Amino acid sequence: MEHVDGNALAGPLAEFFSFDATTATARCNGCGAIGELARAMVYRSGAGTVVRCSSCDHVLATLVETAGRAWIGLSGISAIEVPRGPATSSG
């Protein structure tokens, strides 16, 4: 199967990374719970922000922010569901 390079991600990821985190749901890699990100437990410290599963305490995501640079880690999440409008393509 042919593949294209990562520039093809520009469209879909622009939509994805502009999602409203308060309405998205995520699946925890620790316990498998699927829940709204808004219900996760968020720990803020100077080093970064840690998002933990409200069911099992597993780390879902991390945010590290500094002047001019930022990192988001999503290693504890297998997938995020983001709300979108009516389908525009049947693929």
Added chain:
Amino acid sequence: MSFITRGFSGRSRDRDDRLPPGQTLVPDFPVLSAGPTPEVDTAEWEFTIRTESGVHRWNWDEFMALAIEDVDTDIHCVTHWSKLGTNWRGVSLDTLFEHVETEREFVMAHSYGGYTTNVPLDELLGGKAWVAFEFDGEPLEPEHGGPARLLVPHLYFWKSAKWVRGLLMMDEDEPGFWEQNGYHLHGDPWTEERYW
């Protein structure tokens, strides 16, 4: 020996030479945690070193029977605060590794609560690191990593893992918790190894 006096160094007279670049002195001891504070009873506590050949294990009483050292040192947090002349008591990693045979050169420190951080073994030996259980003459409070935390003061303080429970010897230097998520694999405050 240095023949350059402070006046010729070109540095601000107010700048303390013990302060790495980009750091500011704080009088208090800020608390930075990536999660809830684990409450670890010393009756349940244990410390392990895992190598390719087995596990070395100490419970609290065995740990307290080891040679205990007083440590006066400066600490530097990656979030730009430093604290000079802090006082700790703990067991040197040289003591803990005295009877440990390993060919592996890298360490992953594991903590109660799940936190991890990586340090090369040679940066833990030679009087450079301790497992500390007292701060300023008092038992280390849980919010500061008690009952015991790693103390590696020559690296940024995220390497001084709170609530440390053990060291896993590794063949390769692999990133720990914050190192996977933006922070530097090594973390030398004097060269500002803060991020990737």
